[in-house]
Amino acid sequence: MEDISKWLKEIFERKEEPLSELINKYSPSIRRFILGIVKNDEDAKELTQETFLRFLNHPQNFKEVDEMRNYLFQIAHNLSLTKVTKASSRREEFYDELPEKGVDENLSKSIIKKEEREFVLNLLQILPPQQRKVVILKIWEDLTFKEIAKIMSLSEGSVKAHYFFAMKKLREEVFKKEEENGRN
Amino acid sequence: MGEIKNFISEKDFEQFSEIENFLKNSRPEFNDSFEKELLLNFKSKKSDCSFYTKTAVALGITIVFTLFSILNYNKPEKIENFRVSERALNEVISSFNDSENVNVDLILQKIEGEMKNENLSNDYFNETFGGDYEESYS
Numbered sequence: 364m365e366d367i368s369k370w371l372k373e374i375f376e377r378k379e380e381p382l383s384e385l386i387n388k389y390s391p392s393i394r395r396f397i398l399g400i401v402k403n404d405e406d407a408k409e410l411t412q413e414t415f416l417r418f419l420n421h422p423q424n425f426k427e428v429d430e431m432r433n434y435l436f437q438i439a440h441n442l443s444l445t446k447v448t449k450a451s452s453r454r455e456e457f458y459d460e461l462p463e464k465g466v467d468e469n470l471s472k473s474i475i476k477k478e479e480r481e482f483v484l485n486l487l488q489i490l491p492p493q494q495r496k497v498v499i500l501k502i503w504e505d506l507t508f509k510e511i512a513k514i515m516s517l518s519e520g521s522v523k524a525h526y527f528f529a530m531k532k533l534r535e536e537v538f539k540k541e542e543e544n545g546r547n
Numbered sequence: 548m549g550e551i552k553n554f555i556s557e558k559d560f561e562q563f564s565e566i567e568n569f570l571k572n573s574r575p576e577f578n579d580s581f582e583k584e585l586l587l588n589f590k591s592k593k594s595d596c597s598f599y600t601k602t603a604v605a606l607g608i609t610i611v612f613t614l615f616s617i618l619n620y621n622k623p624e625k626i627e628n629f630r631v632s633e634r635a636l637n638e639v640i641s642s643f644n645d646s647e648n649v650n651v652d653l654i655l656q657k658i659e660g661e662m663k664n665e666n667l668s669n670d671y672f673n674e675t676f677g678g679d680y681e682e683s684y685s
Contacts, residue, residue: 386582395575412585483573502570530563
């Protein structure tokens with residue numbers, strides 16, 4: 364516990380090593396969560412940076428060391444509430460910016476993966492923001508309903524309901540797309 | 548939805564395993580240097596803070612120096628006007644025989660000299676006879 368407190372103190376003092384550890388550990392999750400909401404990677408990066416900045420600038424707000432990840436998600440969630448509209452109004456697409464691999468086999472794999480992910484990101488956009496967040500946190504970040512409820516300041520029952528209806532909607536949408544592709 | 552959420556059980560979610568797996572497999576991963584950029588930004592943000600601190604310190608020193616200067620500022624001596632009696636002025640002017648060499652400095656020097664003598668004579672008059680020499684004879 365003492366080590367964690369020391370580590371945390373050094374993070375807030377912005378010492379390079381612990382700060383780097385924190386960023387490497389949590390940044391991909393936060394960025395992915397925001398990307399799922401805003402769909403645009405530049406906005407996701409910007410909001411991820413702001414999430415960490417808020418965390419670092421207000422150490423007094425952080426109480427439970429064990430819940431650092433959830434606390435960061437909470438900041439990201441709050442930020443997305445205010446900034447999501449502005450961010451999603453831009454139209455650049457994240458996957459246009461991915462570096463292409465040189466080797467043919469890797470390239471084709473990369474394109475397939477890229478298309479799949481793009482499809483999923485577009486798919487998520489059919490959900491209302493609350494449902495989208497629940498799905499991302501549950502499926503991509505493997506959080507429990509209880510944790511999600513705390514992050515989003517909802518009851519566990521509401522989170523379950525959001526998840527249930529979101530999955531139902533997503534499944535229907537995928538079936539619909541598959542049918543369309545089958546016809547074509 | 549308030550009523551429905553109470554009836555959702557774990558079993559209800561089993562029907563979504565296929566779509567869940569599909570979404571799980573499509574989880575975005577990042578292979579760029581964003582983390583490094585982030586770290587650099589935070590470090591530079593920190594140096595920004597120290598820049599502000601330095602600026603604040605410099606500003607503080609300037610304010611203290613200015614206040615110190617204001618408090619210790621000595622007013623330059625004011626040149627007071629002095630009055631000269633008509634008699635003294637006439638005496639001074641008439642003492643210059645060569646009017647071509649008369650200038651303001653010479654007149655002032657003379658007047659100052661006369662005034663000193665006048666004060667002395669005033670003091671002497673006052674001590675000896677009582678009353679003011681100027682008032683008695685002007």
